[in-house]
Amino acid sequence: MDFSLTPEQEAFQQQVRQFIHEHLTPELSEEVEREQYAIGPLGKKFVRLMGRQGWLGIGWPKEYGGQGRGAIDQWLFLEEMALENLPTGGLTLNSAGPTLMRVGSEQQKKEYLPKILSGEIEFAIGYTEPNAGSDLASLQTRAVREGDSYVINGQKIYTSAAHHSTHIWLLARTDPKAPKHRGLSIFIVPNDHPGVTIRPLQTMGSERSNEVFFEDVRIPAANIVGEENQGWYYVTMALDFERLMPHARIRRHLEHLTGYAKNTVVDGRPLIQHPQVRIALARLAVEVEVLRLFSMRCAWMIERGQVPNAEASVFKIFMSELNEHIAAAAQNIMGAYAAVRAEDSLAPIAGRMEKLYRSFPLYKFAGGTNEVMRNIIAQRGLGMPRG
Ligand SMILES: Cc1cc2nc3c(=O)[nH]c(=O)nc-3n(C[C@H](O)[C@H](O)[C@H](O)COP(=O)(O)OP(=O)(O)OC[C@H]3O[C@@H](n4cnc5c(N)ncnc54)[C@H](O)[C@@H]3O)c2cc1C
Secondary structure, eight states, X not given: OOOOOOHHHHXXXXXXXXXXXXXXXXXXXXXXXXXXXXXXXXHHHHHHHHHHTTGGGTTSOGGGTSOOOOHHHXXXXXXXXXXXXXXXOHHIIIIIHHHHHHHSOHHHHHHHHHHHHTTXXXXXXXXXXXXXXXXXXGOOOEEEEETTEXXXXXXXXXXXXXXXXXXXXXXXXXXXXXXGGGSEEEEEEETTSTTEEEEEEXXXXXXXXXXXXXEEEEEEGGGEESSTTOHHHHHHHHHHTTOOOOOHHHXXXXXXXXXXXXXXXXXXXXXXXXXXXXXXHHHHHHHHHHHHHHHHHHHHHHHTTOOOSHHHHHHHHHHHXXXXXXXXXXXHXXXXXXXXXXXXXXXXXXXXXXXXXXXXXXXXXXXXXXXXXXXXXXXXXXXXXXX
């Protein structure tokens, strides 16, 4: 693996930094910090600005209006954005969009792709159901063909972006008699369609996710993506596009904690001079660096035309556990101050460590649980038989 960046990649990184420097306002910073998983009004404006300036299509092929850049450039872009927690178009750009390019109809490509690139269309991912998470293929939401329409009934849960997106990228059952993986299809459903109800689901970390109910939702048959009953194949394809994952957000958490230790005097000397604090921070710094290398390895593999599989799972587990390690270290280093919420004027480093402590568990679930990731590592990475 080659760790160095080419002069062109370095120049591109500078360009991204310059763009962020020009457009990141304190208000946008404050909003993205608060919203975390969602996108507020300023975040939406920012995404559209990126769309107008061509930043959303960095990795998209030129024929679809993108820049056709490689995985390392995309990774550099995501890293710089993640450092400031800025939105990047998420799964709409990195998962649903590329799937549409490959299996969508000509009409869908014309209708959706330009608007995805301009930031006007955003998908929420409607896969998980109350009784179908890790075992996703057992989902029950039904789509029944009636003439030129499909009629959808069922319920989704953890449809995170549903309250600020325009459409749902929905996985539903079209053939209940087929084996469970073979009777599923993907549909595009406008969020404001009659029969769609979106209800908030507040997480422990204060992020908003959603439950979405579908009651006799009648959509044109043309809204099916690709072929009927091929949905499982398309979902796995979409997941393969999601394997570029930045690490920089975690680096920023550690920088905040280290800054606190440098600037806070306890017993007559800054916390950073206390040996236990130094050891704890040094250990975390090593872990952050390891995470960066895991993250870069995925980008490097994609650049070479490979699909990181077990490697992406290794990153995901390490990332989610490192969030926990930093949150726990903050409790030890900051004491009771690590539990003060951002709203309180006494909250150090804007209450970030308190927030991280409430948020870290969700990283172990979102995007597939760590146990499922361990199964993937065992089977695909180590060649072990299915458990
Ligand atoms: C904050 C957040 C945002 C999310 N956003 C979205 C979204 O936008 N769209 C969407 O569709 N979904 C989303 N999800 C859902 C997420 O993908 C699921 O939570 C995840 O797949 C796990 O499913 P589950 O919650 O039903 O847990 P379950 O699958 O019921 O798992 C319960 C426990 O059993 C364990 N377990 C299950 N199967 C196995 C196995 N085979 N081997 C070992 N252990 C196992 C799990 O690891 C877990 O600890 C989100 C989840 C969260 C928390």
